[in-house]
Amino acid sequence: MSELDTSAPLVVAENLGRNFPTRHGLLGRAHDVWAVRDVSLTIARGETVGIVGESGCGKSTLGRMMMGLDLPTTGSMSFDGRDLSALSNPEMRKLSRRMQMVFQDPFGSLDPRRSIGAQIADGLRTHNIVPGSEVKAEVARLLEQVGLPTSAAQRRPHEFSGGQRQRIAVARALSTRPDFIVADEPVSALDVSIQAQVVNLLEDLRRDLDLAMLFISHDLHVVRHLCTRIVVMYLGRIVEEGPAEKVFGSPAHPYTRALLAATPSLHPGDGSDGDRILKGELPSPANPPSGCPFRTRCPIAEEACARAVPPLDPVGEGWNVRCIKGGPVTPATAQEVHA
Amino acid sequence: MSRSTRKLILPGTIAALIVATVLLAPLLPLQDVRGMDIPNRFAGPSAGHWLGQDDFGRDVLSRLIWGGRASLFIAVGSAIFAAIIGTALGLLGGYFRGAVELVTVRAAEIILCLPPLLLALLVVTILGAGTWPLVLALTILYTPNYTRVVYAATQQVRGLDFVTAQRSMGTHPMKILVRTILPNVLPPLLVQMSLVVASAMVIESGLSFLGLGVVPPTPSWGLMIRSARGAMEVAPLLLVWPSLALAGTILTFNLLCDRLQSALDPRAVTAGGALWLRPRSAAAKKPATPVEADADAPLLEIRDMSIAVRDMELVRRVSLTVRPGETVALVGESGSGKTLTGLAMTGLLPDTLRVTGGTAHYTTREGKAVDLAKLDEEGIRALRGDEVSMVFQDAAAALNPVLRIGEQVAEAIRAHHDLEGDALQTRVVELLRHVGIPDPEQRVRAYPHELSGGQRQRAMIAVAVANNPRLLIADEPTTALDPTIQAQILQLFAQLKRDTPGMGMIFVTHDLAVVAEIADRVTVMYAGEVVEEGPVAEVFERPRHPYTAALIASVPEGGAERLTAIPGSVPSPRQMPSGCRFAPRCAFATERCTANPPKAEHPAPGRVTRCFHWETVT
Numbered sequence: 007m008s009e010l011d012t013s014a015p016l017v018v019a020e021n022l023g024r025n026f027p028t029r030h031g032l033l034g035r036a037h038d039v040w041a042v043r044d045v046s047l048t049i050a051r052g053e054t055v056g057i058v059g060e061s062g063c064g065k066s067t068l069g070r071m072m073m074g075l076d077l078p079t080t081g082s083m084s085f086d087g088r089d090l091s092a093l094s095n096p097e098m099r100k101l102s103r104r105m106q107m108v109f110q111d112p113f114g115s116l117d118p119r120r121s122i123g124a125q126i127a128d129g130l131r132t133h134n135i136v137p138g139s140e141v142k143a144e145v146a147r148l149l150e151q152v153g154l155p156t157s158a159a160q161r162r163p164h165e166f167s168g169g170q171r172q173r174i175a176v177a178r179a180l181s182t183r184p185d186f187i188v189a190d191e192p193v194s195a196l197d198v199s200i201q202a203q204v205v206n207l208l209e210d211l212r213r214d215l216d217l218a219m220l221f222i223s224h225d226l227h228v229v230r231h232l233c234t235r236i237v238v239m240y241l242g243r244i245v246e247e248g249p250a251e252k253v254f255g256s257p258a259h260p261y262t263r264a265l266l267a268a269t270p271s272l273h274p275g276d277g278s279d280g281d282r283i284l285k286g287e288l289p290s291p292a293n294p295p296s297g298c299p300f301r302t303r304c305p306i307a308e309e310a311c312a313r314a315v316p317p318l319d320p321v322g323e324g325w326n327v328r329c330i331k332g333g334p335v336t337p338a339t340a341q342e343v344h345a
Numbered sequence: 346m347s348r349s350t351r352k353l354i355l356p357g358t359i360a361a362l363i364v365a366t367v368l369l370a371p372l373l374p375l376q377d378v379r380g381m382d383i384p385n386r387f388a389g390p391s392a393g394h395w396l397g398q399d400d401f402g403r404d405v406l407s408r409l410i411w412g413g414r415a416s417l418f419i420a421v422g423s424a425i426f427a428a429i430i431g432t433a434l435g436l437l438g439g440y441f442r443g444a445v446e447l448v449t450v451r452a453a454e455i456i457l458c459l460p461p462l463l464l465a466l467l468v469v470t471i472l473g474a475g476t477w478p479l480v481l482a483l484t485i486l487y488t489p490n491y492t493r494v495v496y497a498a499t500q501q502v503r504g505l506d507f508v509t510a511q512r513s514m515g516t517h518p519m520k521i522l523v524r525t526i527l528p529n530v531l532p533p534l535l536v537q538m539s540l541v542v543a544s545a546m547v548i549e550s551g552l553s554f555l556g557l558g559v560v561p562p563t564p565s566w567g568l569m570i571r572s573a574r575g576a577m578e579v580a581p582l583l584l585v586w587p588s589l590a591l592a593g594t595i596l597t598f599n600l601l602c603d604r605l606q607s608a609l610d611p612r613a614v615t616a617g618g619a620l621w622l623r624p625r626s627a628a629a630k631k632p633a634t635p636v637e638a639d640a641d642a643p644l645l646e647i648r649d650m651s652i653a654v655r656d657m658e659l660v661r662r663v664s665l666t667v668r669p670g671e672t673v674a675l676v677g678e679s680g681s682g683k684t685l686t687g688l689a690m691t692g693l694l695p696d697t698l699r700v701t702g703g704t705a706h707y708t709t710r711e712g713k714a715v716d717l718a719k720l721d722e723e724g725i726r727a728l729r730g731d732e733v734s735m736v737f738q739d740a741a742a743a744l745n746p747v748l749r750i751g752e753q754v755a756e757a758i759r760a761h762h763d764l765e766g767d768a769l770q771t772r773v774v775e776l777l778r779h780v781g782i783p784d785p786e787q788r789v790r791a792y793p794h795e796l797s798g799g800q801r802q803r804a805m806i807a808v809a810v811a812n813n814p815r816l817l818i819a820d821e822p823t824t825a826l827d828p829t830i831q832a833q834i835l836q837l838f839a840q841l842k843r844d845t846p847g848m849g850m851i852f853v854t855h856d857l858a859v860v861a862e863i864a865d866r867v868t869v870m871y872a873g874e875v876v877e878e879g880p881v882a883e884v885f886e887r888p889r890h891p892y893t894a895a896l897i898a899s900v901p902e903g904g905a906e907r908l909t910a911i912p913g914s915v916p917s918p919r920q921m922p923s924g925c926r927f928a929p930r931c932a933f934a935t936e937r938c939t940a941n942p943p944k945a946e947h948p949a950p951g952r953v954t955r956c957f958h959w960e961t962v963t
Binding site for chain 2: 060061073074075098099100101102103105106107109110111114115116117118119120125128129132133167168169170175178179182197198199200201202203205206209224225226227228230231232264265267268269270271272273274283284285287288
């Protein structure tokens, strides 16, 4: 155990890839469908890494692999120095105490038939976090920690609103005292005012418990608010990664720029956005374009882009971009927001 | 006691009575089941023999009760054994898949290939007739039914987040199966159980009737029916008793399992009752006589409209005005009543909801004024899709999956115009091109599932604008879409507005940023009421209601260190605060706010707020 070594990254993903081969017809040839390709990522204690991308970019698959819920086809995933694919089932179950997940749908992530107290206690009992006689008190403490009354333990999920359920899900994730939390779109299904409650809660917990967090979302504003480092994904690959202020302040990849321009803002520009709205849609992962995956929708694509997948090149300290024409550009709208 | 538990009483009592009678048979003062009385064969009901005597002069009542013992034991016993084995196989196969599935589910399915009666005959022939061989035969027969039901339900449940949560928590798979999955597959299991008990009783009767089940002279309902059949002409009543017992017991079990299923479901929503018992919403409406509208009348003017379900008010005194060419955003959180307000304008409110007050004056193409809230179904159908049309949130659900999209657009046109053949086809292609579907000549033949999410949304917009509506109601049309696709669809709406200058639009959304992008005016709703209204730029610049202010502050935009969260949650319609509905969550609330609901104030021309403290709100 390297509990004392806080500088070493807690979670290390190396060249992760996940293939979901599909077969057309009974005798058809299996067709490769890569949901995630060549993703390398490290997360240190107390750090929140945001993964941004649209549906189908592989961000949820990546989250599941980092949790050990899904095994990568290529590459390796290690947690606190231990390779997840080399672990036996009982070992994996033991390690999973330290990694927990918060899901998107607060209505689907809780068992409708059991009281929430029982569901939070599951983690405590499975991993013997506290002696049996103290389980009740610990559940009450966890509920208080996420801002719910302790009387909530006896009730069942349908008696709570979406925001409250998401707090319950967070309490359940915290029950095993994890070091690493994967939050897969935890606020996307919530109302704006409730979103803020949950975002603030996650922020407090990260600070108080020194958690490493992988925050998956398609909402750029939330990610920007919560995360120290941002990873932008497109069609299974990382297209840009770096410090939050750099990636959102002066995005280096044309896709990041387009994503920022497409995000509605309370202070919209003068309506000249029209040109910056991306044309077309995400290509099918079963049949990705040659070379740069983004070139079919890219406003600055040229012939060279079709030749090879561009490497993930550094453009600054801890800031990489996968584009042969990329470079920091300060968008007009970003300036307006700051002004 | 909840309503669903109360509903258990009736079938529960009957079932308990039946079971008790049958169990207590040895203690009841019954006549001897085997005591023959040949001289009195086929005697009708008498004081000594309440249900009469059979072909050997035996007492029918005692044979019925003792016979129930055999029939029920065999049917319920085999149903339970089969349920236990079948559920175990289905759970294992459905959860682990792969090789486990092969040896459990697929193996059990082989039994389904054999004709059921033949299988039962085979077992009984090998083991000889009698109660236990019959139980075994029926158990084998019914196990695959349970396996299949549980297998299907398990597959559905295993992918749900709460199961994944258990896995990620490191719970042992067997524990997940028993603790998490089993309770969630119970409802279909109970239904299956009631079907199996009924069917097992019938098969038991059948086999006994054939002489392969219970051995005479031990009574069983099947045997009784068999012997009564021979004497049908002489004593028809003899056939009635066992048949009644059989049918009554089966019905009771079906009812019991049905009710048990809804009682066990914690989310149980007690339905609105039979369709014909619901209040007829159409009956309350009188056909409105159209009157000439003023020349400068707005396109739509809703005044003090309320919507209620039974006596619960979901929308209270909402007022809203849409002028030609104007886009009004209706903003609010879930449960604010924004969608209901939109639905009421197209007469598409769910059956149980009714507009209980207020008016919604709409000015038609011909310059007539009609009240949408009072229009009968026929009147509103003439307007719907033609003058007023709607775009829904979930295009995948709103489009018919088995019709080509061209056909669906054509349908919308044909509902209001006499267009046929090539002219219709040309118009459909033109519409699809107008909403930005690439290659429309080919895509008219596509089914909804062949289109991407963004394309489907475009197709639905094409259906909505097919007849150049004058009022377009869009209910969260971009919420389910990705950012870059959402931007495309918002751009499409902006373009539609430019192309049809007279069209008014109500844009229902919860996303304030989208409002800022698309709308001219904004109406903010909270807990069924309009709390603020005004031009978008002004409202966002200087909100005059604490709720609007808090909503804007809670958007994670800009560099705020910490987001402003609104404490608490929206009150339920059953427990609305008596004063201002936002008061319990409001930072500005004083005693005055909790005492009386605030009246509408007008801070500036064209702006409305419903707050006592509007002057101090920033």
